[in-house]
Amino acid sequence: MHADPIGVLTGRHFIDGDHACSEGAIAAGCRFAAGYPITPSTEVVERIAERFPKVGGIFIQMEDELASSIAIQGAVWGGKKAMTVTSGPGFSLMMEHIGFAAMTETPCVFVDVQRAGPSTGLPTMPAQGDMMQARWGSHGDYGIIALSPNSPQECFDLTIKAFNLAEQFRVPVMMMMDECVGHMIERVVIPAPEDIEIVPRRYYEGPKEEYRPYEPERDLVPLMVKAGEGYRMHVTGLTHDEQGYPNMSVSVQGKLVRRLVDKLKANAERIIEYKEDMVEGADVVVVTYGISSRTAVPAIEQARKEGLRVGHLRLITVWPFPERMIAEIAGRIKAFVVPELNFGQIALEVERCTAGKAGVYLVPHAGGTVHQPREIYTAIRKSVKG
Amino acid sequence: MSEELFEVEESVPPNPVEEFLRMDRMPHIWCPGCGIGTTVNCFVRALDASGLDLDKVAVVSGIGCTGRVAGYIRLDSFHTTHGRAIPFATGLKLANPELKVIVYSGDGDLTAIGGNHFIHAARRNIDMTVILLNNGIYGMTGGQVAPTTPISAVASTAPYGNFEDNFNLPYMAESCGAVYVARWTSFHVRHITKSIKEALAKKGFSFIEIVNPCPTLYSRRNKIGDGLDQMIFYRDNSEVRNGADTKTVGMDFQGKIVVGKFVDRERPTYDRAMMQYYQKKLGEDFVPSEEMRNAVHAENGN
Numbered sequence: 164m165h166a167d168p169i170g171v172l173t174g175r176h177f178i179d180g181d182h183a184c185s186e187g188a189i190a191a192g193c194r195f196a197a198g199y200p201i202t203p204s205t206e207v208v209e210r211i212a213e214r215f216p217k218v219g220g221i222f223i224q225m226e227d228e229l230a231s232s233i234a235i236q237g238a239v240w241g242g243k244k245a246m247t248v249t250s251g252p253g254f255s256l257m258m259e260h261i262g263f264a265a266m267t268e269t270p271c272v273f274v275d276v277q278r279a280g281p282s283t284g285l286p287t288m289p290a291q292g293d294m295m296q297a298r299w300g301s302h303g304d305y306g307i308i309a310l311s312p313n314s315p316q317e318c319f320d321l322t323i324k325a326f327n328l329a330e331q332f333r334v335p336v337m338m339m340m341d342e343c344v345g346h347m348i349e350r351v352v353i354p355a356p357e358d359i360e361i362v363p364r365r366y367y368e369g370p371k372e373e374y375r376p377y378e379p380e381r382d383l384v385p386l387m388v389k390a391g392e393g394y395r396m397h398v399t400g401l402t403h404d405e406q407g408y409p410n411m412s413v414s415v416q417g418k419l420v421r422r423l424v425d426k427l428k429a430n431a432e433r434i435i436e437y438k439e440d441m442v443e444g445a446d447v448v449v450v451t452y453g454i455s456s457r458t459a460v461p462a463i464e465q466a467r468k469e470g471l472r473v474g475h476l477r478l479i480t481v482w483p484f485p486e487r488m489i490a491e492i493a494g495r496i497k498a499f500v501v502p503e504l505n506f507g508q509i510a511l512e513v514e515r516c517t518a519g520k521a522g523v524y525l526v527p528h529a530g531g532t533v534h535q536p537r538e539i540y541t542a543i544r545k546s547v548k549g
Numbered sequence: 550m551s552e553e554l555f556e557v558e559e560s561v562p563p564n565p566v567e568e569f570l571r572m573d574r575m576p577h578i579w580c581p582g583c584g585i586g587t588t589v590n591c592f593v594r595a596l597d598a599s600g601l602d603l604d605k606v607a608v609v610s611g612i613g614c615t616g617r618v619a620g621y622i623r624l625d626s627f628h629t630t631h632g633r634a635i636p637f638a639t640g641l642k643l644a645n646p647e648l649k650v651i652v653y654s655g656d657g658d659l660t661a662i663g664g665n666h667f668i669h670a671a672r673r674n675i676d677m678t679v680i681l682l683n684n685g686i687y688g689m690t691g692g693q694v695a696p697t698t699p700i701s702a703v704a705s706t707a708p709y710g711n712f713e714d715n716f717n718l719p720y721m722a723e724s725c726g727a728v729y730v731a732r733w734t735s736f737h738v739r740h741i742t743k744s745i746k747e748a749l750a751k752k753g754f755s756f757i758e759i760v761n762p763c764p765t766l767y768s769r770r771n772k773i774g775d776g777l778d779q780m781i782f783y784r785d786n787s788e789v790r791n792g793a794d795t796k797t798v799g800m801d802f803q804g805k806i807v808v809g810k811f812v813d814r815e816r817p818t819y820d821r822a823m824m825q826y827y828q829k830k831l832g833e834d835f836v837p838s839e840e841m842r843n844a845v846h847a848e849n850g851n
Contacts, residue, residue: 195640197636219836219837225639226666226669389645397571
């Protein structure tokens, strides 16, 4: 399916990552957004508030992030594609509803333009400190998808991908931006609508009396219906059986939670996207995501000039984590270097998947600005020595 | 012996309420003497009498004993998170304005953890009917003190009695902008049914508070008898005062309960106000959602 032309501003633009994210959402078919003002994400909803009335969309500024993150889910069951947008403190408030979306398998998109924390932190400055929160922030076991753009162009492209993945797997998808990428202004090329691939909602179309809302298809994802069509479905955040009815048994809990986790694990290869540059034959591989992928480039180039064999693996999908690939690379290199604007989140994942087969050198940063390439370069040199 | 001899003719007429309930989920979880089931009976009878297309009706609940209502009603039904039934319902309604959306939940859910959403939905005049069951405590979690607990009433987290002032919910709803405000007790079954029917016919944020006993965790702890004693109390101590000034209808411990329809007025709903405003402001550039266009057409009979 292709994008609805009414929302697509085909052409070349010079816009920031936040605005590119808004345009990506519109191109993806998002027609409901709820948000609460918070720096540095507000520009996303400001553009949506301006654009939506002209493309058949509804934007509502809710009273807080709890309200925003559940209003979008009401809208999804009403038949819309929907998203909410926030930054650290608001993201913290949304955790319960990430869990609700995971449990009720409500496809929706959460945009987090990361700023430095903890707490109010540095509202106008970048960080990548919400990466583990995105994965584990709500209680219990479940799976989510998280994407990490490193340019305004990717803010556009990956927002479309986020909506597509949400529909494909019926999960909440996180757009893990950061203040730098959100406020960076670059050229963004918006393709023609017929060149934008859209995954439509996977609706059930069989006989009404046979509909079982949580009976999975072969890929472990159940088909949806929307309210008002006569299916009389029940949706609950309680542990539920395939009929959607609450069921407090240990076996139903086991089966449901196992499926919520497995539906992403089983499909991980289809979801995971990354870019590699000279990883083959490298002694050291720098693993990056988001803005850190750009600050790492001068460091990698410098090291290569000096004759070091350095690869660059940029994660575009951060969750599910590309564990198999990291484990495989670990077996043939000396070390990974992981620069991130936190004190070690994705580095922990790299370390876990490496299982001692290679060194892992974190380049930590408390946030507020980006790494100096020199810090990353120094870590590369250190990692080669072992 | 012929089997026909023992064939008994079905003499019990089908319960008219059953078709509205998920009978495959019975028995329900509510305690003996609790009034929630009584109000559900009133609700489905009002729904039946309303003439609404039941495929276009959705019930949204939060968490708690009353929060379980959504799970027993055989309609599109959503059992959401604690306190968030109203914002979920807001998204649902705006996405598909053809739906009649009912929020059915308890006092703790809607006015403590969800209080912020309550006042804002009333202010925006989101087109929904909120049925709030007020038992003066948190029932599901064991009878803790709530924003609705009257002064001096004992609760599990107010073992010496409550000293905080409680909410006067009709006053709160009216001052925030609700277009329909009524209060009854679960003794007033006919009034509740009539009130729900009126509220369902209303455009905008309609609110019905139903004072309801929790014999297990409120009445017993406060030594005011069982469910039946509470019904007798409601009968003897309720005063019907339609049109009463909501400022005057606050509730005390075992005091008089003023019931009735207090507010019935018109205000533009959120979605219509939005449409009209954008039409005026943006003219041809305004593109309403397809569902919103359909809902307006359906209402205008085109």
